[in-house]
Amino acid sequence: MAQTKFDRQVEETAEAVMFGIGRFLGGRDMDGIKRTDATFWHPATRVLPKVEGRVSRSSYRAGWQRLTFRMTFLSAAGSGGWWTWENQETAQALIEHRDATLHTLQTGGIGVASAAAAGGVAYGWLTRERRELMREWVVPLHQALHRPLGYAEQTDPRMYLHVPKNFSDDDAQIRVGLPTHLAFSRDLVADLITQKLALESVTFSWHPEGRTPYVLVKKTRRPPKKAAFKDPKVRELVAKAPESAPVIGIGTSGRTVSVDLDAESPHILVNASTGGGKSVILRCITCQMLHTGSHAYILDFKRISHPWARGIPGVTYCADIADIHDALIELGMEGRRRVRVADELGIDAVDAIGPRLLILFEEVNATMRQLARYWERIRESGDPKVSPAIDAFNEVLYMGRQVRMHVLLVAQSATARALGGPEVREQFATRILARYSLNAWRMLAGEVTPAPKSTKHPGRAQVVIGGSANETQVLFFTDAEAREWATTGPPPTAKTRPAASPQPAPAQLQKAADGSATATVDDAPPTLPTAPETAAQPALPTAQAPAADPAAATPAATSPAIPAAVDDDQAVGLREAHEHHLPEITIAALRYARANDRTFPRPVGKRGAELLYRVGDLKRWARNRPRAAVGTTDLD
Ligand SMILES: Nc1ncnc2c1ncn2[C@@H]1O[C@H](COP(=O)(O)OP(=O)(O)OP(=O)(O)O)[C@@H](O)[C@H]1O
Numbered sequence: 269m270a271q272t273k274f275d276r277q278v279e280e281t282a283e284a285v286m287f288g289i290g291r292f293l294g295g296r297d298m299d300g301i302k303r304t305d306a307t308f309w310h311p312a313t314r315v316l317p318k319v320e321g322r323v324s325r326s327s328y329r330a331g332w333q334r335l336t337f338r339m340t341f342l343s344a345a346g347s348g349g350w351w352t353w354e355n356q357e358t359a360q361a362l363i364e365h366r367d368a369t370l371h372t373l374q375t376g377g378i379g380v381a382s383a384a385a386a387g388g389v390a391y392g393w394l395t396r397e398r399r400e401l402m403r404e405w406v407v408p409l410h411q412a413l414h415r416p417l418g419y420a421e422q423t424d425p426r427m428y429l430h431v432p433k434n435f436s437d438d439d440a441q442i443r444v445g446l447p448t449h450l451a452f453s454r455d456l457v458a459d460l461i462t463q464k465l466a467l468e469s470v471t472f473s474w475h476p477e478g479r480t481p482y483v484l485v486k487k488t489r490r491p492p493k494k495a496a497f498k499d500p501k502v503r504e505l506v507a508k509a510p511e512s513a514p515v516i517g518i519g520t521s522g523r524t525v526s527v528d529l530d531a532e533s534p535h536i537l538v539n540a541s542t543g544g545g546k547s548v549i550l551r552c553i554t555c556q557m558l559h560t561g562s563h564a565y566i567l568d569f570k571r572i573s574h575p576w577a578r579g580i581p582g583v584t585y586c587a588d589i590a591d592i593h594d595a596l597i598e599l600g601m602e603g604r605r606r607v608r609v610a611d612e613l614g615i616d617a618v619d620a621i622g623p624r625l626l627i628l629f630e631e632v633n634a635t636m637r638q639l640a641r642y643w644e645r646i647r648e649s650g651d652p653k654v655s656p657a658i659d660a661f662n663e664v665l666y667m668g669r670q671v672r673m674h675v676l677l678v679a680q681s682a683t684a685r686a687l688g689g690p691e692v693r694e695q696f697a698t699r700i701l702a703r704y705s706l707n708a709w710r711m712l713a714g715e716v717t718p719a720p721k722s723t724k725h726p727g728r729a730q731v732v733i734g735g736s737a738n739e740t741q742v743l744f745f746t747d748a749e750a751r752e753w754a755t756t757g758p759p760p761t762a763k764t765r766p767a768a769s770p771q772p773a774p775a776q777l778q779k780a781a782d783g784s785a786t787a788t789v790d791d792a793p794p795t796l797p798t799a800p801e802t803a804a805q806p807a808l809p810t811a812q813a814p815a816a817d818p819a820a821a822t823p824a825a826t827s828p829a830i831p832a833a834v835d836d837d838q839a840v841g842l843r844e845a846h847e848h849h850l851p852e853i854t855i856a857a858l859r860y861a862r863a864n865d866r867t868f869p870r871p872v873g874k875r876g877a878e879l880l881y882r883v884g885d886l887k888r889w890a891r892n893r894p895r896a897a898v899g900t901t902d903l904d
Pocket residue numbers: 494495540541542543544545546547548549726727728741742743744
């Protein structure tokens with residue numbers, strides 16, 4: 269008997285229902301398309317060939333997992349229906365009092381929406397690192413790997429690429445799931461993984477056996493976990509380092525990482541987010557340079573970054589913005605003098621050029637802003653618009669290695685704008701980056717791609733020199749060790765202006781017979797500050813450098829100190845200093861500082877038993893003290 273149309277429809281529907289129930293219970297996709305290699309007991313590892321379109325994450329789950337989810341959902345829906353049936357009266361009352369119900373739902377809705385929004389923001393914040401990991405590393409790796417491994421492009425990368433968040437850490441392991449057919453080139457896959465994850469010195473251990481083959485990637489030759497100066501081997505390494513090449517740290521396979529300031533890069537830029545080890549890096553480089561006889565200018569607007577260096581012979585510590593301004597102008601002049609000497613006597617006339625000068629410029633972003641504002645405040649009509657201190661700084665950067673002046677610049681974010689233009693940034697051929705963001709890497713070391721992933725390992729940095737990045741464990745000096753090392757080298761030598769210098773200094777601070785400071789002219793050689801903190805340091809190459817406050821020695825340094833220059837040269841006892849010049853500091857505090865603060869000025873004379881101090885020296889000491897500065901010219 270022939271089937272009627274109705275019979276056929278019934279049959280087809282029954283068949284569809286049967287298949288539907290089968291797929292439901294089997295945990296399959298309900299449309300019947302098999303998209304992944306998931307089975308009832310095992311989750312999927314890959315998308316099947318020829319599958320088109322997006323594959324949802326649920327398609328990767330094992331059948332039993334999907335069945336559990338479906339049953340739970342059905343029971344929840346069933347319970348809701350059951351409750352409504354059981355509580356018909358309540359439901360009816362809710363419908364009858366529609367307005368009140370709606371009002372309650374609205375109020376509740378706002379609460380729920382706010383909670384959801386707050387939850388969403390918190391979730392977004394907590395998962396931002398994971399999202400960045402996916403976007404910057406895992407997805408690009410998948411795009412490179414899926415074809416060589418024979419996986420469909422739609423395969424969810426998380427299903428076979430197990431890349432931990434801190435995959436560049438020393439003990440991190442990366443696991444890549446492999447296809448069971450093993451028909452791929454190991455060399456190619458290894459190469460792609462190394463390149464796409466910017467890995468250095470890793471080993472691959474292949475596990476082809478069984479139904480879930482995989483490869484494990486681990487770091488092998490990594491820098492040491494620590495490189496403490498107290499370790500005798502490290503100390504020996506530092507002691508052997510050439511004068512022009514302080515050791516920065518230890519790289520992979522125990523390689524010494526250093527930068528030759530004469531041969532490679534006269535200036536160094538250090539970029540790290542807070543807590544990234546900037547102070548430790550600077551301490552390491554500065555104390556080594558002091559050890560070998562360099563002089564250092566520490567321009568520390570934060571005031572407290574390098575307590576270990578205060579009062580060390582050869583160190584000029586400027587914490588007050590007026591002093592930073594003056595110091596930069598002096599350094600500009602010193603640079604010009606050195607260029608002239610190098611020009612006349614040749615760059616080998618090291619003695620005539622003068623000792624190596626390290627200019628440690630802390631927190632460049634904030635300091636540059638403050639220098640500009642300070643100049644805005646003190647500039648008079650007819651003065652240039654741009655701060656002469658910033659000009660002088662840029663000038664020093666461009667002077668090159670022959671003048672033996674080296675800038676060590678520190679920034680949390682060394683944007684071109686903060687430094688005064690991209691070309692200024694180019695002067696730093698060596699860049700040390702620690703705890704950096706991808707943006708910072710692209711900005712500062714864009715020539716090295718892909719960017720190695722930043723690690724949170726304390727003291728671990730990337731030292732980028734000449735277009736290649738070297739993972740380095742930075743040497744760790746404690747404050748006491750840095751101080752000890754800085755002060756135990758050859759003593760900073762006093763150099764004198766070379767006799768052959770054809771021109772006497774066209775301008776220099778002259779002392780009139782009455783002792784007052786007079787004319788300074790452009791291009792003057794420096795009378796480097798014999799400020800409180802440099803009292804023990806010999807003046808740099810210059811003639812009759814009197815113990816003058818730098819503020820008084822520089823033409824553009826129209827700082828507030830200048831009108832008081834005559835006053836500043838007076839010699840006074842501590843009581844008089846307190847009464848007339850530093851009323852904010854008690855006499856007891858002055859006495860305490862004299863006894864305990866190694867940066868307290870040296871006396872310049874005696875009246876009976878009373879020691880006398882130069883007023884300018886006392887004021888400068890007060891401005892640059894680590895604690896809240898008295899008479900500070902800070903602008904905030
Ligand atoms: N090379 C290193 N070896 C061992 N530990 C280190 C090293 N560098 C930094 N650290 C650790 O990290 C801490 C923070 O370092 P540091 O004070 O230099 O960071 P910073 O970038 O100057 O911080 P901030 O921006 O807050 O001034 C140190 O106290 C130290 O414990």
